[in-house]
Amino acid sequence: MTRSKQPRMPYVRTVGFTSYEDQLALGEQGKEDLERFCGLLNSTEQQELREHLRELIKAWQESGPNLEKMMYGSHKHIRNYLMALCSGASWMPTAWGRALLFLNPDYGRLEELIGRERVNRKKPEGGWMLNPEVEAWKEFGYFTLNPHCEKLAGPCARCGNYYVKKRASQKVYCSRRCGNASTAAVRTAAKLKAERKEKMVRAKALIREWNTLKGRSELVWKVWLREHEPSITDKFVTRRVNAGELPEPKAGRKP
């Protein structure tokens, strides 16, 4: 059996949008499109779009992802909007063997459903643009057509960014950098906890020694402590005593 020969040309998207300015592939969308989508989810410039998209992705993730469940459950109100935005396709021949397929978002239908005001807003420099909410529905609709969409993960436990998984097991951190930093933080916290525990053991032993000390009435606790264990201050002891974690040192000579 011979395999059909692939045309020798760079990766060309065969499905796109009618508007050439936001050329994005559908059906044959690659990981680069997923990275672009991640960029929107992490965007600091397009706050509104980002929040709307994050809400959709959170619901999508929580559904399983099970898009059917989401679109007939928590998000049934937007199902028709997405159908309008991801509707109609037009076929267009190219200069090589294949054709392109473009989606034609039906903004007219969407306006009928939710009203023109909610679909568009005036740009400060003139003209109209989609409201971030509608933009988010559209982007989400296209995202669900990306064959790699289930590789999207996030938010990262450390930096809060969304990311494209490099391995199926990459479920918590967006990058090795975040993973390592987090492990380091956990290690530091564990070390501090161990040090504190050890300090408490020493403090307890010192208080016991002091409380049973002969001739204690001739000595000043603070001074005695400083001489015996400079790394433990009487302030530390007082705080721990007040918290009920250490026994109280008995009275000595007044300082």
Ligand SMILES: [Zn+2]
């Ligand atoms: Zn991260």
